[in-house]
Amino acid sequence: MIILIARRLILSLVTLFIISLIVYVGVEALPGDSATGYLGQWATPESLAALREEFGLNDPIHVRYINWLGDILRGDLGVSMVKRKPVAELIGNRFRNTVVLTITSALVGIPLAIILGVIAGLMRDKLPDVIISTTSIVAMTLPGFVTATVLIYIFAIRLEWFPAITLVPSDVSVIELLDTMLLPIITLTMIMVAHILRLVRTNMIDVMVSDYVQMARLKGVPARQIVFKHALPNAMLPTINIVALTLAWLVGGVAIIETVFNFPGIGKLLIDAITDRDFALVQGIAMILSGIYIALNLTADLLSLVLNPKLRTARGH
Amino acid sequence: MSDCLVDVRELTIGYYNQKGTLVLVLQGVNLEVKPGETLGLVGESGCGKSTLGQAMMGYLRSGSQVLGGSVKFADHDMFALNNRQLETIRGRQIALIPQNAGDALTPTLRVGNQIIEAIELNADLSGAAAKNRMLELLAQVHLPHPDVMANRYPHELSGGQQQRAVIAMALAAEPYMLILDEPTTGLDVTTQAHILNLLRDIVADLGTAMMYISHDLGVIARVSDRIALMYAGEIVEDTNVAEMFKSPAHPYARGLLESIPRLNLAGIPNSMPGQPPIPGTLPGCSFAPRCSFISEICRSKSPPFTSIPGPPHRVRCDNWEKVLAIDFSQELQQVFRTIEHTTEDEPAIELSGLEITYHRSGFMERIRSIPEPPATVSDITLSVKRGETLALVGESGSGKTTIVRTISGLLPAKRGSIQFEDCDLTVEVDQRPMELCRHVQLIFQNPDASLNPRHTVAEILDQPLKLYFPDMTHDERRARQIELLERVRLEGRYRLRYPGQMSGGEKQRVAIARAFAADPEVVLCDEVTSALDVSVQAAVLDLLADLQRERNTTYIFIAHDLAVVRAIADRVAVLYQGRLCEVGTVDEIYSPPYHPYTETLLGAVLVPDPDHEPKLLASDTPELAPPAKGCAFQRRCPYCMPDLCVEEIPPWQFPESDDGHKIRCHIPINELLVDQKAAF
Structure with a gap:
């Protein structure tokens, strides 16, 4: 068991290292460099050369990579040459905003998805299931920005309940952000619920026809106890990983939703950084997002390890 | 209460299939069970026996409906009760012991807690009293260390232990009646015999009525007072055991x-x-x-x-x-x-000193030089003559499938050799020349898994023909397919069918035809009849014997059913934990002197004769790995001698001194003979 956890941890670190390579090399491979981005249209060959000398941009790529990685390990994400500010400072509040946005969506979405999934699974092919399943397929199929646009049209433009886009700076308090966050949260929740719900529903259906549920029924266990004690824990096990994947997707996919709503989060910052050729910022954000992605998957793996007796009690491996 | 505990009257159950037509499962079934009576319900797959058993508990599979008749249990009309009323009867007055105990236990709950749940629901005990009752029940079904077992999850128990746990659960409230749906199918013969003895004792003690559902007439003969025989959703005969047999x-x-x-x-x-x-x-x-x-x-x-x-x-x-x-x-x-067939003197396959292991030493093990565990299969020296059928016999874990997989080239051998004519068969299958592959064919246990459901029979038979006979034209292959189907007694029109459109027996015939399409010298048969109904099994055995006689094919035949082996084999090799115990002709193996393990296996076989009582020698404790030294059977052997058997590998003894019969045991043949002749 401990060996298993240690192995997963090491594997995660290796993955993170490989990602750092890809992120760095990938971003560096883009045409132009930070110096052209920094000087923009005023760039002359002389000033470019001077700037490259100053920031060590002429060093071979592996030297620059090692320096960059060393800085990151020390907690220094570098300096954005476009915005002329440390990357960490730029990310700061926006990261907080994104985290609040995604965590709120997850806190609403995951329990909702499980409840709806269980209801749909238990009432298979009956009216509630048909309604839930059809809605979830629609929510899954529509791209996030379409859903967002439709919601903006209905709630912001027609009903005028919420602002259509955020016009506040990134450093306001969370309370002030709240009403501008509602529409992005609803959008994210809808997409997330759809994915998780469908899996919970399928698992629930499988588990409800299993021999052990039939056995529980024939041993006189009341229906409610069958669902909560015998069926649900077994239906949830395969769901844990999908929940983690969906959350991880949420962190990455939030970029588009944030852009649509002009929400001051890390995703919007990433899109802006790419347009501005702000290499240090892109690399910094990419590393943070990858870190979250890997951490979530690791948590899911460990969680299913703890919750699944078959894995927990396995010897060796 | 009337004098009947269960009274099934004109019960008809059916369901609508996808096309919307009504399919009957039971038609007009009449059956009574008296209090304390043991009824055996026999029939082949699909005859509706499980449906009838579940109906007695007021349970229908989803989609099925009662079209007529009634089920009365202890004067309750089971299909007129609502769910809440059923909950108070199920488990408390009538309990089920299902076929696959491993699937019937909830995987995320500890075994003890699942039994406590049944006790709390049905026996009106709670807290410490319920826990004590649970431990008492586990002891009653002879599970060793009840307190340890109670804390385990279902997958940590062996098949026999899981079945015992489920029996304990069913006994929680000491119900009036137990429904047992093939509870020992899939267990080894010795485990099965032990479980059946346990059930008989418990039922006799508590005066519980029992309906035992099985396809196995040997099991039914052992447990029932009365037998009801089902055919196509009807009960066709109902009488006491003696009359029936x-x-x-x-x-x-x-x-x-x-x-x-x-x-x-x-x-x-x-x-x-x-x-x-x-x-x-x-x-x-x-x-x-x-x-x-x-x-x-x-x-x-x-x-x-x-x-x-x-x-x-x-x-x-x-x-x-x-x-x-x-x-x-x-x-x-x-x-x-x-079926008379001739065996030639020259050997077709010779195994010598064969050793096979699944263990792969990990990096850490090699560094710390941890000794390897004993090999799964070790020291197998056997020779099979051309045209002969050699049966490999033993319980699950005896290594019989491992040996056959190695001969077929699916597993590597660690040591030793397998000689086929002039070729070495220790080479894995992807490195064997095509001609060698053609000569050694394999037939699997379950045709549902070994035939591609998306291929027609013609396509299935075409594969080996194209592979091994590349010169054949399309028309020649077509003619050959029809010929092959005729040889397995199927009509040519079966060429266009998919596996899903055939019965189990027909599918296994196609699998046999596929093996014979290669025109092989050696055919490896891995439990080829154990997934089939008895009436079909006889036909498949007959077919295999006929095919062997025509081409003088050599068979290596794996089976756990000793009666099937008796029917088809010329010679038998008895294996325990991957080690040979006894080798000899069928007549030699099935009469004394026996190896103690052979004696144990034969003693546990349930024969379709109510006067026969199984003889239980060894315990049914399963072993996960062979012992590091000494005799493989030492831990379960009733005659084990503490020092000799534990320390030293027993020598081969030759009772007849001339031919092939040999027994690997420390006990002198004369002593074995004296004990065993007295017992049988």
Whole structure:
């Protein structure tokens, strides 16, 4: 068991290292460099050369990579040459905003998805299931920005309940952000619920026809106890990983939703950084997002390890 | 309460299939069970016996519905009760012991807690009292260390232990009745015999009524007072055990009993032609198309359930007097036939010093030089003559499938050699020359898994033909396919069918035809009949024997059923934990002197004869790995000698001194003979 956890941890670190390579090399491979981005249209060959000398941009790529990685390990994400500010400072509040946005969506979405999934699974092919399943397929199929646009049209433009886009700076308090966050949260929740719900529903259906549920029924266990004690824990096990994947997707996919709503989060910052050729910022954000992605998957793996007796009690491996 | 505990009246159950047509599962079933009685419900797959068992608990599979009749249990009309009322009866008054205990236990709950749940619901105990009762129940079903077992999850228990845990759960409230749905199918013979003894004792102690559902007439003979035989959703015969086995009155009962291979009769039993119809699709008797006693009335009118004078005996046949006029015990002696075939003296396959292991030393193990565990299969030296059938026999974990997989090249050998003619068969299959692959073919246990469901029979048979005979033209292959189908007694029109459109027996014939398409010298048969019904099994055994005689093919035949081995094999090798215990001809193996393990296996076999009592020698504790030294069977052997057997690998002994019979045991042959002759 401990060996298993240690192995997963090491594997995660290796993955993170490989990602750092890809992120760095990938971003560096883009045409132009930070110096052209920094000087923009005023760039002359002389000033470019001077700037490259100053920031060590002429060093071979592996030297620059090692320096960059060393800085990151020390907690220094570098300096954005476009915005002329440390990357960490730029990310700061926006990261907080994104985290609040995604965590709120997850806190609403995951329990909702499980409840709806269980209801749909238990009432298979009956009216509630048909309604839930059809809605979830629609929510899954529509791209996030379409859903967002439709919601903006209905709630912001027609009903005028919420602002259509955020016009506040990134450093306001969370309370002030709240009403501008509602529409992005609803959008994210809808997409997330759809994915998780469908899996919970399928698992629930499988588990409800299993021999052990039939056995529980024939041993006189009341229906409610069958669902909560015998069926649900077994239906949830395969769901844990999908929940983690969906959350991880949420962190990455939030970029588009944030852009649509002009929400001051890390995703919007990433899109802006790419347009501005702000290499240090892109690399910094990419590393943070990858870190979250890997951490979530690791948590899911460990969680299913703890919750699944078959894995927990396995010897060796 | 009336004098019947269960009273099933004219029960008809069916479901609508995807096309919207009504398919019957049970038609007009009448059955009573008295308090404390043990009823065996027998029938082949698909006859509706499980549906009837579940219906007695007021349970229907989703989609099924009651179309007529009623089920009364302890005067409750089970299909008129609501769910809440059913919950108070199920588990408390009538409990189920299901077929696959491993699947019937919830994987995320500890075994003890699942039993406590049943106790709290049905026996009105809670807290410490419920826990004590749980431990008491686990001890009652002879589980070692109840407190340890209670804390385990289902997957941490062996098959036999899981079955015991489920029995404990069913006994929680000491119900009036137990429904047992094939509870020992899938367990090893020794485990099965132990579980059945346990059930008999418990039922006798508590006075519980029991309905035991099984396809295995040997098991039924062992546990029941009375037997009801089902065919195509109907009960066709209902009488006490002695009558059923000594003078069955329904032609189907006779056919079924005649198709079972017997330990005491050499040769292949009779097979029944045809297959059962879907219930309710024939105007007359369901069995008419397969019946040899058929008369005019059978085709037009469904026979009534008539009582035969004498002991309670009811039969659904118009010609029962004609059937009973023929003495069954004499008839039984005549149906077994041996298919003569010649074996040549030269060996087809020779295994010498074969050792196979699944263990792969990990990095850390190599660094710390941890010794390797004993190999899964070790020191196998055997020779199979051309045209001979060698059977490998043993419980699960005995290494028989491992050996066959190595011969077929699916697993590497660690040490030793496998010689086939001039070729070395220790080479894995992807490095073997095509001609060698062609000569060694494999038939698997389950045709559902070994035939591609998306290929027609023609495509399935085409594969080996294209692979091994690249010069064949399309027309030649087509002609060969039809010829192959004829050889396995299927009509040419089967070429266009998909596996899903055939019965289990037909599918296994196609799998056999595929193996013979390669025109092989050696055919490896891995439990080829264990997924089939007995009536079909006899036909497949017969077919295999015929095919062998035609081409002088060599068979290596794996089976756990010792009666099947008796029917088809020339020589037998008994394996325990991957080590040979005894090798000899069929006659030598099935009569004393035996290796203690052979004796244990033969003693545990349940034969379709109510007067036969199994002899339980060794415990049924499963072993996960062979011992590091000494005799492989030391831990379970009833005659184990503490020092000798534990320390030293036993020598081979040769009772006849000339031919192949050899027993690997420390006990001198004379002593074995004395004990065993006295016992049998």
